[in-house]
Every structure is written in C-alpha cells, then in structure tokens.
Amino acid sequence: MFIDDMDPILDRPSSDLYLPEEDYDSKDAPQHRKRLCLSSAEGGDRKSENGFYWTETEKWQSSDEADVEPPLLVFTPNQNPGPQILPNRCSSALQFFQLLFPKSMFQTIAGYTNSYAAKYEERKGKLWNFISQSDMKSYVALVIYMGMFRCSSLSDYWSESQHFSLSFPAKIMSYRKFLSISKVLHLSESREDEKNILKKGTAGYERLGKIQPLYQVIRESCKSYFHPFQNITIVERMVKPQAGTGLKQSLKSRSPNMGFKLFALTDCTCGYTWDFFVYEGKSCASRSEGLSYETVMALVDENMLGSGYKLFVDKFYTSPTLFTDLLDKKVLACGPVWPNRTGYPKSAKNKLLSNAPRGTMRWIRQDKLLFVEWKDSKEVQMCSSFHKAYEGDTVQRKVRRDAHRTLEEIPVPAVVLDYSKNMEAVDSSDCITEHFRAIHKPKKWYQCMFYHFLDIAVENAFIMQELVTKGNGKKPLTRKAFLQALILELTDIDSLDSAAVPLTLSSSG
Numbered sequence: 391m392f393i394d395d396m397d398p399i400l401d402r403p404s405s406d407l408y409l410p411e412e413d414y415d416s417k418d419a420p421q422h423r424k425r426l427c428l429s430s431a432e433g434g435d436r437k438s439e440n441g442f443y444w445t446e447t448e449k450w451q452s453s454d455e456a457d458v459e460p461p462l463l464v465f466t467p468n469q470n471p472g473p474q475i476l477p478n479r480c481s482s483a484l485q486f487f488q489l490l491f492p493k494s495m496f497q498t499i500a501g502y503t504n505s506y507a508a509k510y511e512e513r514k515g516k517l518w519n520f521i522s523q524s525d526m527k528s529y530v531a532l533v534i535y536m537g538m539f540r541c542s543s544l545s546d547y548w549s550e551s552q553h554f555s556l557s558f559p560a561k562i563m564s565y566r567k568f569l570s571i572s573k574v575l576h577l578s579e580s581r582e583d584e585k586n587i588l589k590k591g592t593a594g595y596e597r598l599g600k601i602q603p604l605y606q607v608i609r610e611s612c613k614s615y616f617h618p619f620q621n622i623t624i625v626e627r628m629v630k631p632q633a634g635t636g637l638k639q640s641l642k643s644r645s646p647n648m649g650f651k652l653f654a655l656t657d658c659t660c661g662y663t664w665d666f667f668v669y670e671g672k673s674c675a676s677r678s679e680g681l682s683y684e685t686v687m688a689l690v691d692e693n694m695l696g697s698g699y700k701l702f703v704d705k706f707y708t709s710p711t712l713f714t715d716l717l718d719k720k721v722l723a724c725g726p727v728w729p730n731r732t733g734y735p736k737s738a739k740n741k742l743l744s745n746a747p748r749g750t751m752r753w754i755r756q757d758k759l760l761f762v763e764w765k766d767s768k769e770v771q772m773c774s775s776f777h778k779a780y781e782g783d784t785v786q787r788k789v790r791r792d793a794h795r796t797l798e799e800i801p802v803p804a805v806v807l808d809y810s811k812n813m814e815a816v817d818s819s820d821c822i823t824e825h826f827r828a829i830h831k832p833k834k835w836y837q838c839m840f841y842h843f844l845d846i847a848v849e850n851a852f853i854m855q856e857l858v859t860k861g862n863g864k865k866p867l868t869r870k871a872f873l874q875a876l877i878l879e880l881t882d883i884d885s886l887d888s889a890a891v892p893l894t895l896s897s898s899g
Contacts, residue, residue, distance in 0.1 A: 749800030
C-alpha cells in the first residue's frame with residue numbers, strides 16, 4: 391500500500407462498508423451486508439473513523455451553483471521570505487555553498503575518513519596516506535565536475551588519450567587518490583560507530599548514526615539561511631544505494647529499484663529545499679494517524695514558518711484529518727485525494743459520472759473543507775481548505791466532436807489550476823551527483839547519502855545566489871556558470887590566479 395502511494399492507516403478499508411468477519415458467521419454474511427445496504431438507502435448521518443460526519447442524502451453541487459468564498463488566513467511569516475543573509479556577505483559561488491556546507495565540515499569529514507581508512511588499511515597490512523581539508527574540497531569539486539562532463543566510466547576522466555582526454559581531473563588529483571577516497575569516505579567517528587553497533591536491537595541504537603554529523607549540519611543550515619515564500623510543498627526523493635540496509639524503501643512511480651526515501655519541504659516559488667528527513671522505517675514512525683500525516687506534521691513547523699502558508703501535497707498526504715489539523719496550525723492546504731480515503735464524502739447523489747463530458751465538475755463542502763471532482767482525460771478528485779469551487783477559469787483541451795478532435799476551452803476548478811501551477815517547480819536536487827553515483831556505484835549506504843546531501847547544498851546555494859544577485863539589481867549566473875565557478879574555487883584554480891569568481895559576470899552557459 392505504501393508503494394502505491396497509499397497510507398496503511400488512512401487508506402485501510404473502512405468499517406462503514408463491511409463489518410469484521412469475526413463478528414458474524416459466514417452463513418450470516420449476506421444478511422449483514424443486506425442490512426448495511428438498507429441502512430444506506432434510508433439515509434442519515436454516518437461517522438467515519440476519524441470523526442468526520444457525512445450525510446448520504448447530501449448532494450454534490452455543479453459548477454452552476456455558487457460556492458461561498460472561504461475565509462483566508464493572513465500570510466504572516468516569522469521572517470521575510472527569501473535568503474536570510476546580508477546582501478554583501480556573499481560575493482562568490484563558494485561563499486554561498488559554504489553557508490550550507492561549512493568549511494569546517496571538510497576538515498571534519500577528512501578527519502573521520504583518515505581515522506576509518508587507517509584501520510581499514512592496517513587490516514590489509516598497508517599504510518594510509520592521510521588526506522587534508524584541501525583534498526576533500528578537491529574531491530567534492532571533481533564529483534560536481536563529473537556531473538557536468540559525463541564519461542562512460544570513472545577511469546575515462548583520467549584518460550591519457552591524445553585526442554579524447556580531459557585535462558582538468560589530472561591537474562587536481564590523481565586517479566588512484568580519487569578512487570582511494572571514494573572507497574573509504576566516512577562521515578562519523580569510528581569509535582562511536584563501534585559503540586553504536588553494540589546497541590543494535592535496543593532502543594538506544596541510532597540507525598542514522600553514520601550520517602548524523604553532516605545530516606544535522608545540512609538540515610540546520612538550510613533552515614537558517616532561507617525562509618520559504620507562501621507556497622510550499624512536500625516531495626519524496628529516492629537515493630539509490632548499492633549496499634543492503636534496513637533503511638531501504640521503494641518508490642514505485644520513480645524506479646523499480648530500492649533506495650533510501652527522503653521527505654523534503656520545498657519552496658514552490660524557487661525549488662529551495664528548506665527541511666528534510668530520512669525515513670527510517672515503519673518501526674520508527676507513529677502509527678496513530680499514518681505515515682503521510684506524521685510526515686507533514688514533522689516538516690511543517692508553524693513556530694518557525696509562521697501562519698498563512700499554503701501547502702500543496704500529492705495523494706499520498708492529502709486527507710481531511712490532516713487538512714483540518716493544519717488549519718488549527720493556521721496553515722492552508724490543497725491536493726488530489728483518493729476517493730476511498732477516510733473522511734472523503736460518501737454521498738452518491740448527483741455525483742460525477744464516469745462517462746461525463748470533459749470539463750464537467752461536481753463539488754461539495756463539508757465544514758471548512760472543499761471536495762471537488764472534475765473530468766479531464768480521467769476523473770480528478772481534489773480537496774482544499776482555501777479554494778472556492780469554481781471561479782470561471784477555463785483550460786484548453788482537445789475534445790472529440792463527431793470524427794474530429796478540436797481544441798476547446800473547458801471549465802476547470804480553481805483548485806486544479808492552482809495546484810498544477812505550484813507543482814511545476816522542478817525538483818532538480820538529485821541530478822548533480824547522479825552520474826557520478828551511476829558510474830562509481832558506492833558500496834556504503836552512508837556514502838550514497840553524502841552525495842545527496844551534497845546535491846541539496848549545491849542546489850540551494852545556486853538558488854540563493856540567484857535570488858540575492860537579482861535583489862541587488864544584477865544579472866545572476868546561470869546554473870552552468872555557477873557550477874563552473876564553484877569547481878574552480880573549491881580547487882583554487884581559475885583564470886584570475888586563484889581570485890574568487892564574482893557573481894556579477896554574465897555567462898552564455
């Protein structure tokens with residue numbers, strides 16, 4: 391059920407439809423179901439498991455029938471939306487990046503890697519050549535570089551071919567040294583790891599212990615230097631691993647492969663990742679309201695965000711229970727909803743027919759929530775706490791007339807239009823190191839997470855650079871130019887003899 395974007399708690403079969411089999415003998419089943427059908431025909435109020443009342447005689451309304459404009463909350467963020475830095479504090483790509491991936495973290499990771507590698511090589515009777523902070527910066531630069539210039543194998547970047555070689559990687563680091571760092575890259579203290587392993591199977595065991603130092607730094611930095619604009623969303627990401635661990639999940643719509651699942655709160659306006667967490671498995675989630683409910687409540691922190699935010703979520707999260715509780719936190723929400731989800735209206739009176747013409751819509755309002763059914767190429771069900779049912783909007787669609795398909799304007803609910811517009815923000819935070827991971831195939835799960843954290847830091851740094859530079863009335867670097875500048879600064883190599891690359895330069899990249 392989780393794989394199919396359904397929540398095991400909120401999407402379970404409702405007791406409103408069938409009685410538990412153990413409550414009656416199998417020979418009595420037809421009589422029990424018949425009584426249920428009779429009670430449905432008689433009408434009256436029914437109460438679902440989450441406390442929502444629905445009336446079977448309640449009628450679905452059409453687009454011709456007027457809806458009441460719901461009261462909107464005043465948008466009151468706790469900080470001014472956008473980057474939370476002084477306009478002149480950052481003047482280069484590296485300075486933006488180090489807001490999210492601090493300079494001290496390079497030294498920390500180098501220390502953890504040296505400690506782990508020394509023990510690893512000692513077991514094989516070899517000595518480890520210790521790496522420095524500068525080596526770690528060069529290593530990160532090459533990982534980003536490999537995302538920009540793609541070769542079919544890792545060794546191709548150090549090819550000595552006269553005509554088909556790339557000169558940059560060899561200038562920065564030898565292939566042997568790069569491969570050595572890739573194999574033993576470590577993010578935590580080895581002695582702490584050993585202590586944690588002894589706790590395995592107990593409540594004190596930390597499943598994310600091997601990524602915890604960097605994990606917490608990146609999360610806190612992302613929240614400290616940016617405050618989201620009004621429209622936000624929650625996205626799911628899958629980090630593909632090569633090694634086995636109890637943290638792996640599957641995201642069916644993205645890939646048949648297993649991976650580490652992350653939930654992230656992202657800004658719809660610019661795509662900035664404000665907060666995220668790694669899903670640790672069923673044993674670590676509260677089962678009272680369901681994973682989807684707990685995920686949203688964990689990420690939407692009204693004490694840090696403020697009030698009046700608009701949250702756009704997909705079917706996995708949308709539920710009447712969640713949206714009602716978000717209103718109590720002064721957060722508005724909308725998204726597509728499963729018609730079998732607990733709390734969805736059960737009335738069949740004037741309900742949208744499966745053969746209805748394209749553009750036909752039905753709506754029903756229950757308390758503070760609006761439910762809309764709209765016929766596009768398929769039936770679309772939406773739920774919202776801040777939209778009006780229909781505001782006269784239209785959208786172009788091809789409609790079959792006789793033997794031909796013609797482009798026509800058809801009615802569209804406001805909630806569908808608003809949702810589609812805000813979910814267009816491209817989630818590109820998993821594409822920078824994707825090629826490197828594909829050709830290198832890291833064997834350790836925590837190394838996979840390191841590269842994804844690097845993705846988040848680089849993408850967020852680019853977004854902040856873009857917003858800050860535009861705010862200063864200057865032309866920001868393109869994404870390609872920003873990555874090039876960051877690589878040069880990390881390796882202390884550029885055309886100006888190691889001078890920082892200013893962000894006021896234009897780029898044709």
